[in-house]
Amino acid sequence: YSTPLGRTVSDLHGPWTGPLGQTTEEVIHIDRLFDVNHEFIVYSRFHIRHDQFPDLLTMPLESLSGVNLKVLIMQTLGTPITVVRELVRQSVLPEDICDGIDQPRGTIGLYLQATTCTHSEQPVYHQELFIPPTERSLYMDSRLPQAPR
Numbered sequence: 001y002s003t004p005l006g007r008t009v010s011d012l013h014g015p016w017t018g019p020l021g022q023t024t025e026e027v028i029h030i031d032r033l034f035d036v037n038h039e040f041i042v043y044s045r046f047h048i049r050h051d052q053f054p055d056l057l058t059m060p061l062e063s064l065s066g067v068n069l070k071v072l073i074m075q076t077l078g079t080p081i082t083v084v085r086e087l088v089r090q091s092v093l094p095e096d097i098c099d100g101i102d103q104p105r106g107t108i109g110l111y112l113q114a115t116t117c118t119h120s121e122q123p124v125y126h127q128e129l130f131i132p133p134t135e136r137s138l139y140m141d142s143r144l145p146q147a148p149r
Contacts, residue, residue, distance in 0.1 A: 002064075002065065002067065003034075003035070004030060004032050005031040005100070007028065007029065007031075008028075009027065009028050009050055009057055010026060010027065011024060011025065011026045011027070015113060015126070016047035019115035019126045020049055020115075025050065026049070027050060030045075030046040031045055032044045032046065033100065036134075036136070040101075040136075041100075041102065042101070042129055043129070043130040044127060044128070044129050044130075046126075046127050047125060047128075048124070048126075055076065070125075079118055080119060081124050082117070084114055084115070085117070086112060086113065086115075088138075089110070089111055090110060090111075091109065092106060093107050093108070093132070097130045101130070103132045108133065110131040110138070112128070113126065113128055114129070
């Protein structure tokens with residue numbers, strides 16, 4: 001279950017810049033928490049270019065609670081997301097992330113970056129996930145649903 005924490009828009013650059021093809025465009029950033037079976041919390045930073053999906057900035061933040069943003073984007077834009085590229089590494093989680101997911105500062109967890117694209121390789125969104133230590137396995141499946149018609 002996802003809970004939105006906040007939403008900003010800026011033209012600053014970061015890990016999303018290259019994957020999104022950002023030059024001078026503004027990017028919408030949405031921070032969310034994912035409660036995984038009441039066992040642990042995952043912190044998510046979601047990034048999408050404002051010029052591609054400006055409605056995401058005007059939707060009430062609370063309306064994004066429990067929403068799968070991938071499905072919302074596919075339904076709203078009619079844009080099929082067919083490619084997901086993921087990078088994952090073990091890392092010391094940033095202090096603000098540890099505070100946000102109730103983990104001690106200095107916790108080592110997983111840092112996962114995922115970039116989604118259309119079938120023509122146009123980037124759609126970039127997401128950063130900060131995952132605390134857990135006994136659970138991380139299941140990743142590259143099959144993506146087709147856009148609803």
